[in-house]
Amino acid sequence: MRRFIIAGVVTALSLASAAISSQAAGEKPLTLDNVVVTLGATTYRIPHMEIEGASLPFAELAKLFLSGDANVAARLARVSARRIAVPAMSSESRNESGIERATYRALVFENIVSGRAEIVRADGGEETIDSAKGAARRVQWGVLEAKGVDLGEIARLGVTRSEADAPLTPLVDEEIVDSTRLEDAARDFVVTTGRVKIAGVRGRALQTPADKLVERFVKRDPAKPEDDPALMRDLLDALQSFEAASIDVENIALTGKGEPAAKPFASKIARFGMRKVASAGAGEIFAEDFSHAASDGGNLSVRRFSLNELRLAPILQSGAYPRLARVELRGLAADLPDPKTGDASRIKFSVENASATFENFLETTPTKFSGRVEKFNIDLAARGETQTTAHFLALGYRDLTLSGLAAGEWREKTSEAALEPVVIDAKDMGAATVSALFANVSRAAFSSSPIVSRAGMLTTSVKSIDLTLEGNGLVDRMLALEAKERKTSVEQARTDYAKSASTAIAALLGPGANARRVADAVSAYIEKPKRLHLHLVAPKGINALDALLRKPGEILESLEVEASAAR
DSSP states (O other), rough: OOOIIIIIIHHHHHHHHHHHSSTTTSSSEEEEEEEEEETTTTTEEEEEEEEEEEOOOHHHHHHHHSSOOOHHHHHEEEEEEEEEEEEEEEEEETTTTTTEEEEEEEEEEEETTEEEEEEEEEOEEEEEEEESSSSSEEEOOOOOOEEEEEHHHHHHTSSSOOTTTTEEEEEEEEEEEEEEEEEEEGGGGGEEOOOOOEEEEEEEOOOOOOHHHHHHHHHHOOOOOSSSTTOOOOOOHHHHTTEEEEEEEEEEEEEEEESSSSSOEEEEEEEEEEEETTEEEEEEEEEEEEEEEEETSOOEEEEEEEEEEEEEEEHHHOOOOOSSSSHHHHHHHHEEEETTTTTOEEEEEEEEEEEEEEEEEEEEEEEEEEEEEEEEEEEHHOOSSSSHHHHHHHTOOOOEEEEEEEEEEETTTTTTTEEEEEEEETTTTTEEEEEEEESOGGEEEEEEESSHHHHHHTTTTEEEEEEEEESHHHHHHHHHHHHHHHOOOHHHHHHHHHHHHHHHHHHHHOSEEEHHHHHHHHHHHHHSSSSEEEEEEEEEEEHHHHHSSSSSSHHHHTTTTEEEEEE
C-alpha cells in the first residue's frame, strides 16, 4: 500500500501538473496521452489523463513545472486543482536485485490544495518483483481510498535525510484498502487480507536508503554483529521515522510450503491491530481469533493476544530485551503431535487466561511485576504413558489443571525485594502459597548487562520465606496408590509415610531443634493433610556464599522457624 501512495500518487500528480502548463486555468479539462517519464531507476507510463480546475495560470505553471527543477516536493506544494484522473498507470524499476513492475487502475485525486489532496481513490493495482535469482513475488490490492494525503511531504520521503533529528510530518489522515494479496512463488507462500485501515500516518525520509538497509540486513551474520555496528542504529532510525495512530487488518490468511511439502501449513487471524505506533514501538499490538494448522498435523489457536507499551529500541541499541508494560493471552488451545512417543501420542494443553504487568523500570528491566494464569490444563491421557506422565496417570489424573498468580516489587529505599505472593492452585491436588523477602538488592541487580546483573545478585540475601500448603488431594492419592501396591491399608501407609518423612528430614537437616519442628509439622500434615505452614526468618540474611559454604542443617538452625500443621 505504501508503494501506491508514494510512487503512484506523487508521480501521477506531478506529471499531471506538468501537463497543465500547456493551458490556462479555468478552461475545459485537459486531455493528455502517452506520457512517459523516467525518475531515477523507475520509468512511469500514463496512456491517458485528465485535469480539471487548475488554480495557476499558464505562465506560472510553465515556469514551475518546465524549469527542470528536480525538487518534486517543492513543486507539488504549489499545485492546486479540483480533480485529476488517471485511468491507468504503470511503472518499471530495474536494479541489481531484479525488476519491479507495477500497474495502477483508475487513479483519482480530488480537491488538491497546495499539494494536499482531500481524497485519493483507486480501483486497485498490482506489483510483481522478479529477482535476479529467479524468484518472483506478486502483490495485488483492491479498491483504495485515502483522505488528507500530503503529496509534497510524501515526495520528500524519497530523498535521503541529512538532519538526524528532523521532525516527522503528517502524510495521510486515513487510508482504507478493501483487500490485498501477496504471493511468493519461491516459497509457495500466499498472504491475503480483507479490509486494511491506517489512520494518522506521519513520517520522514530515512538517513539510509531503504533498499540499502534491507540489503545490509539480509547479508548480516547474526553471529558477528560487530561486522556492521551501524546497522542496528540505522534500523532504529527507520522504525522511528514512521508513526501511525492506528492500524487495523481484517481476515488475514496465510498458506505456505510445509514439511512434507504435500501438506502446506495454514494460518488465520480474524483481526490484527496496532495503536499509537511511534518511536520504534506501539501502545498496543493485538491479534484476535488466531489459528494455525501445521503440516505435521498440529493445531494451535488463540482467542486474543495483546502487548501493551512495547518498545523495541533496547534491542537495537544495546542488544537487551524489549521493554513491555503488559502482555495478555486468552483462550489458548494446542493439539500437537508427539513424534518422540508415538503416532497416537498428542501434546494437548490449553490456557483460559494469562496476563503479566511490568512497572517501575530501571533501564529496560521492570522492578515491579504481577502475573496471573487461569486454568492451564494439560491433557495427560492424550500424551499416553510416558516417563513424565506415568506417575500422574497411576494416581488417577487424566489431566492437570493449574491456576496461579505472582507479584513482586523492588523497594529502592530499603534495598529490599518482596515476592508476595506466589500462589499455585492445582485442581484435585491442593494449593501452595509462597512469599519471600530479599535484602541487599542493589540497582546493579537490574542492569541490562548480564555480567553486572549477576554481580549484583551475588550480594543479595534471603531475609524470610513463608510457605503454606493446603489440600489433601495429591497426598491422599499417593497414599492410596502406595497402599494398593503394598497390599496394606491407607491408614497404615499414611503412618509409614509420616515416619519416613520425619526420618528423611532429620537425615537431611540434622537433629537440631528447628529441623525437629519442620519434621514434626510435615509428619502431622501427612497424617491429616489439611494445612501446612512454614515461616523462616534470617535476621542477618543468607546469601549465595552462605548457601555454598554452609550445610543445610547449619543454615536452618541459624534461622527463626515457625512450623505447624492444622489438624
